[in-house]
Protein backbone atom coordinates (compact mmCIF):
# COMPACT_ATOMS: atom_id res chain seq x y z
CA UNK A 1 0.00 0.00 0.00
CA UNK A 2 1.30 3.49 -0.87
CA UNK A 3 1.99 5.68 2.08
CA UNK A 4 -0.25 8.73 2.19
CA UNK A 5 1.49 12.02 2.54
CA UNK A 6 -0.14 14.94 4.28
CA UNK A 7 0.25 18.16 2.31
CA UNK A 8 -0.71 21.68 3.23
CA UNK A 9 -1.92 23.97 0.47
CA UNK A 10 -1.59 27.65 1.20
CA UNK A 11 -2.82 30.60 -0.86
CA UNK A 12 -1.21 34.00 -0.48
CA UNK A 13 -0.33 37.11 -2.44
CA UNK A 14 2.85 36.84 -4.49
CA UNK A 15 5.81 38.89 -3.32
CA UNK A 16 8.96 39.97 -5.25
CA UNK A 17 10.92 37.03 -3.77
CA UNK A 18 8.58 34.67 -5.70
CA UNK A 19 9.78 35.99 -9.07
CA UNK A 20 12.14 33.10 -9.83
CA UNK A 21 9.55 30.43 -8.97
CA UNK A 22 6.86 32.20 -11.00
CA UNK A 23 9.07 32.26 -14.10
CA UNK A 24 9.93 28.56 -13.66
CA UNK A 25 6.23 27.78 -13.09
CA UNK A 26 5.28 29.57 -16.33
CA UNK A 27 7.78 27.46 -18.29
CA UNK A 28 6.56 24.19 -16.76
CA UNK A 29 2.87 24.90 -17.19
CA UNK A 30 3.38 26.49 -20.62
CA UNK A 31 4.79 23.15 -21.79
CA UNK A 32 1.98 21.12 -20.20
CA UNK A 33 -1.08 22.65 -21.82
CA UNK A 34 -2.09 24.35 -25.08
CA UNK A 35 -4.50 26.57 -23.16
CA UNK A 36 -2.12 29.30 -22.06
CA UNK A 37 -1.01 32.30 -24.11
CA UNK A 38 2.60 31.04 -23.95
CA UNK A 39 4.29 27.67 -24.47
CA UNK A 40 7.42 26.08 -22.99
CA UNK A 41 9.20 29.44 -23.25
CA UNK A 42 7.02 30.68 -20.40
CA UNK A 43 6.71 34.36 -19.62
CA UNK A 44 10.09 35.22 -21.15
CA UNK A 45 10.83 37.79 -18.47
CA UNK A 46 14.01 38.24 -16.50
CA UNK A 47 13.89 37.60 -12.76
CA UNK A 48 14.77 41.25 -12.11
CA UNK A 49 11.91 42.46 -14.29
CA UNK A 50 9.42 40.11 -12.63
CA UNK A 51 10.62 41.27 -9.19
CA UNK A 52 9.97 44.91 -10.10
CA UNK A 53 6.62 43.98 -11.61
CA UNK A 54 5.56 42.24 -8.38
CA UNK A 55 6.77 45.16 -6.28
CA UNK A 56 4.70 47.51 -8.38
CA UNK A 57 1.69 45.18 -8.24
CA UNK A 58 1.64 45.25 -4.45
CA UNK A 59 1.03 49.02 -4.57
CA UNK A 60 -2.01 48.73 -6.84
CA UNK A 61 -5.58 48.47 -5.63
CA UNK A 62 -6.92 46.90 -8.85
CA UNK A 63 -4.28 44.22 -9.55
CA UNK A 64 -3.38 41.09 -7.68
CA UNK A 65 -1.40 37.89 -8.07
CA UNK A 66 -2.25 34.96 -5.80
CA UNK A 67 -0.15 31.84 -5.57
CA UNK A 68 -0.93 28.39 -4.20
CA UNK A 69 1.95 26.55 -2.57
CA UNK A 70 2.44 23.08 -1.16
CA UNK A 71 3.95 22.86 2.29
CA UNK A 72 4.83 26.56 2.01
CA UNK A 73 7.40 25.74 -0.70
CA UNK A 74 6.51 24.44 -4.13
CA UNK A 75 4.43 26.76 -6.31
CA UNK A 76 1.56 24.76 -7.85
CA UNK A 77 -1.03 27.36 -8.79
CA UNK A 78 -1.34 30.98 -9.72
CA UNK A 79 -4.27 33.31 -10.33
CA UNK A 80 -4.14 36.97 -11.19
CA UNK A 81 -6.20 40.02 -11.95
CA UNK A 82 -4.73 42.66 -14.21
CA UNK A 83 -6.28 46.07 -14.77
CA UNK A 84 -5.15 49.40 -16.16
CA UNK A 85 -4.89 52.70 -14.26
CA UNK A 86 -7.05 54.51 -16.83
CA UNK A 87 -10.04 56.00 -14.97
CA UNK A 88 -12.60 54.70 -17.47
CA UNK A 89 -11.24 51.15 -17.33
CA UNK A 90 -9.76 50.65 -13.88
CA UNK A 91 -12.82 48.72 -12.67
CA UNK A 92 -12.30 45.98 -15.31
CA UNK A 93 -10.03 43.16 -14.19
CA UNK A 94 -8.71 40.48 -16.51
CA UNK A 95 -8.44 37.12 -14.79
CA UNK A 96 -5.73 34.54 -15.44
CA UNK A 97 -5.39 31.15 -13.73
CA UNK A 98 -3.06 28.16 -13.98
CA UNK A 99 -2.64 25.05 -11.86
CA UNK A 100 0.23 22.62 -12.42
CA UNK A 101 -1.09 19.53 -14.23
CA UNK A 102 -0.16 17.03 -11.50
CA UNK A 103 -2.54 18.92 -9.20
CA UNK A 104 -5.55 19.30 -11.50
CA UNK A 105 -8.86 18.05 -10.15
CA UNK A 106 -8.16 18.62 -6.46
CA UNK A 107 -10.17 21.82 -6.17
CA UNK A 108 -7.18 24.18 -6.23
CA UNK A 109 -8.51 26.06 -9.27
CA UNK A 110 -11.86 26.49 -7.52
CA UNK A 111 -10.26 27.87 -4.35
CA UNK A 112 -8.09 30.27 -6.36
CA UNK A 113 -11.15 31.54 -8.29
CA UNK A 114 -13.05 32.03 -5.02
CA UNK A 115 -10.14 33.96 -3.56
CA UNK A 116 -9.97 36.13 -6.69
CA UNK A 117 -13.66 36.97 -6.36
CA UNK A 118 -13.31 37.76 -2.66
CA UNK A 119 -10.30 39.97 -3.38
CA UNK A 120 -12.24 41.76 -6.17
CA UNK A 121 -15.19 42.44 -3.83
CA UNK A 122 -12.87 43.73 -1.12
CA UNK A 123 -10.88 45.86 -3.58
CA UNK A 124 -13.82 48.26 -3.80
CA UNK A 125 -12.58 49.11 -7.30
CA UNK A 126 -13.11 46.07 -9.51
CA UNK A 127 -16.70 45.78 -10.77
CA UNK A 128 -16.18 43.42 -13.69
CA UNK A 129 -13.95 40.36 -13.96
CA UNK A 130 -13.39 39.08 -17.47
CA UNK A 131 -11.38 36.50 -19.34
CA UNK A 132 -11.10 34.82 -22.71
CA UNK A 133 -10.78 31.05 -22.74
CA UNK A 134 -9.85 28.60 -25.52
CA UNK A 135 -13.17 27.23 -26.83
CA UNK A 136 -11.99 23.63 -26.27
CA UNK A 137 -10.91 24.17 -22.68
CA UNK A 138 -13.90 22.39 -21.16
CA UNK A 139 -12.36 22.05 -17.71
CA UNK A 140 -11.76 25.80 -17.43
CA UNK A 141 -15.15 26.73 -18.90
CA UNK A 142 -16.83 24.39 -16.40
CA UNK A 143 -14.86 25.99 -13.56
CA UNK A 144 -15.78 29.53 -14.62
CA UNK A 145 -19.46 28.66 -15.06
CA UNK A 146 -19.45 27.00 -11.63
CA UNK A 147 -18.13 30.29 -10.24
CA UNK A 148 -20.98 32.21 -11.87
CA UNK A 149 -19.16 33.59 -14.91
CA UNK A 150 -21.42 34.12 -17.94
CA UNK A 151 -20.44 33.48 -21.54
CA UNK A 152 -20.70 36.77 -23.43
CA UNK A 153 -19.35 36.01 -26.87
CA UNK A 154 -17.57 33.48 -29.00
CA UNK A 155 -14.73 35.15 -30.82
CA UNK A 156 -13.77 33.31 -34.02
CA UNK A 157 -10.01 33.13 -34.71
CA UNK A 158 -9.19 34.55 -31.31
CA UNK A 159 -6.12 32.27 -31.17
CA UNK A 160 -3.83 30.55 -33.67
CA UNK A 161 -2.39 27.31 -32.30
CA UNK A 162 -0.20 25.06 -34.46
CA UNK A 163 -1.60 26.66 -37.61
CA UNK A 164 -5.23 26.22 -36.52
CA UNK A 165 -7.57 29.06 -35.65
CA UNK A 166 -9.34 28.57 -32.33
CA UNK A 167 -12.46 30.24 -30.98
CA UNK A 168 -12.07 32.29 -27.84
CA UNK A 169 -14.95 32.34 -25.38
CA UNK A 170 -15.31 35.63 -23.58
CA UNK A 171 -16.70 35.28 -20.06
CA UNK A 172 -17.35 37.70 -17.24
CA UNK A 173 -18.54 38.07 -13.68
CA UNK A 174 -20.05 41.28 -12.36
CA UNK A 175 -18.84 42.31 -8.91
CA UNK A 176 -21.60 44.09 -6.98
Ligand SMILES: CC(C)(COP(=O)(O)OP(=O)(O)OC[C@H]1O[C@@H](n2cnc3c(N)ncnc32)[C@H](O)[C@@H]1OP(=O)(O)O)[C@@H](O)C(=O)NCCC(=O)NCCS
Nearest residue numbers: 035097098099104105106107108109110133138139140142
Ligand atom coordinates in the same frame (compact mmCIF):
# COMPACT_ATOMS: atom_id res chain seq x y z
C1 LIG B 1 -8.46 25.17 -15.59
C2 LIG B 1 -7.66 24.85 -14.33
C3 LIG B 1 -7.17 26.13 -13.69
C4 LIG B 1 -8.58 24.11 -13.35
O1 LIG B 1 -7.85 23.86 -12.15
P1 LIG B 1 -8.20 22.63 -11.19
O2 LIG B 1 -7.42 22.76 -9.96
O3 LIG B 1 -8.10 21.36 -11.95
O4 LIG B 1 -9.74 22.98 -10.89
P2 LIG B 1 -10.74 22.27 -9.88
O5 LIG B 1 -10.18 20.95 -9.46
O6 LIG B 1 -11.09 23.23 -8.81
O7 LIG B 1 -12.05 22.12 -10.75
C5 LIG B 1 -12.04 21.48 -11.98
C6 LIG B 1 -13.49 21.27 -12.39
O8 LIG B 1 -13.52 20.85 -13.76
C7 LIG B 1 -14.26 19.64 -13.86
N1 LIG B 1 -13.72 18.97 -15.02
C8 LIG B 1 -12.62 18.21 -15.11
N2 LIG B 1 -12.46 17.79 -16.39
C9 LIG B 1 -13.48 18.30 -17.10
C10 LIG B 1 -13.88 18.25 -18.47
N3 LIG B 1 -13.16 17.58 -19.36
N4 LIG B 1 -14.99 18.91 -18.84
C11 LIG B 1 -15.73 19.62 -17.95
N5 LIG B 1 -15.40 19.73 -16.64
C12 LIG B 1 -14.29 19.06 -16.23
C13 LIG B 1 -14.05 18.95 -12.53
O9 LIG B 1 -15.04 17.99 -12.29
C14 LIG B 1 -14.17 20.15 -11.59
O10 LIG B 1 -15.51 20.53 -11.47
P3 LIG B 1 -16.35 20.33 -10.08
O11 LIG B 1 -15.66 21.16 -9.05
O12 LIG B 1 -17.73 20.84 -10.43
O13 LIG B 1 -16.30 18.86 -9.80
C15 LIG B 1 -6.47 23.90 -14.66
O14 LIG B 1 -6.96 22.77 -15.33
C16 LIG B 1 -5.37 24.54 -15.50
O15 LIG B 1 -4.50 25.22 -14.99
N6 LIG B 1 -5.42 24.33 -16.83
C17 LIG B 1 -4.36 24.81 -17.71
C18 LIG B 1 -4.32 26.31 -17.79
C19 LIG B 1 -5.67 26.87 -18.18
O16 LIG B 1 -6.40 26.30 -18.95
N7 LIG B 1 -5.96 28.05 -17.62
C20 LIG B 1 -7.17 28.77 -17.97
C21 LIG B 1 -6.88 29.63 -19.14
S1 LIG B 1 -8.30 30.65 -19.55
